[in-house]
Amino acid sequence: MKNYNNKKQAIIGLQHRGYDLDFVFKDENLLCLQELELIGPDEFEIEETYKFEENHNIAQTFVVYAIKSVQRDLKGILLTSYSAFTKGLGFRLWCKLSQTL
Template identity: 40%
Template sequence: MHVYDTVTAALADLDSRGYNLDFNLTPENLECKEIDLQLMPEEFEIDEVHRFEGMTDPADSSVVYAISSNVGNLKGVLVNGYGVYAENVSPELLNKLKIHHD
């Protein structure tokens, strides 16, 4: 398991290991605007999760997910704040993220 001091270091190393797409959270799926792709919860796996605590403000905490998918053999990252995804996200997507977050 890799350990990183910063989000930037995590993203740089993940990129060097082929996680080079940027995913965003939508209400129903993960979206990659670069290649106009949406992945439903059953179409991707979370390979790694890295948590970062805010130095002075817990609200600054974030999570980096390393994500892979057999759909197009893709790898990328999702960066999100703690608890930010809880609203306006489908139960299926929320459950997939929470399994690896808690």
Template identity: 35%
Template sequence: MTHHSYDTLSGALNGLKQRGYTEDFNLKENCIICTSKPLELKPEEFDIEEVHRFEGMSNPDDSSVVYAIASTYGVKGVLVDAYGAYAEAITPEMAQKLRV
């Protein structure tokens, strides 16, 4: 497996898109949803293939993480979230899946 490294959030999103992670996912309590397809993925229906973390330039609290996700249905995309923001808002199964 090739290791990819990105300096910026936008660089990661562009690089992942060029490598086939074309869908945008949003985090829900017990699943992730695809914004362009009627698709909800439970934790057992997707794998996190890469994780890229970024810290804000002026504020370390302004941090984000990009997950490169592949579903069991062949759909690949990205999920962008803030560090720790999901800890209280999602099920333990989703938290465990995202703790990579």
């Protein structure tokens, strides 16, 4: 795992290493925006995690995940605020993501 000073460097570094798709939360799943494919918590691996706190404020803390599908050749990035963990994530997805923090 690399060391990055901020979320922008982490995203660019991951993109250079093939994590070129974008993931967002969709109910109990991740949605790959480019492929419009839902991936459940058991269908992806978190290969790397980076946490960045801006201005020493927990409300401005972000997490960058390097995501890889176990069934398809999909590799990408999930960028989320730390506060997203308290806003309606499904339990299985929350468990999967919080394991690496």
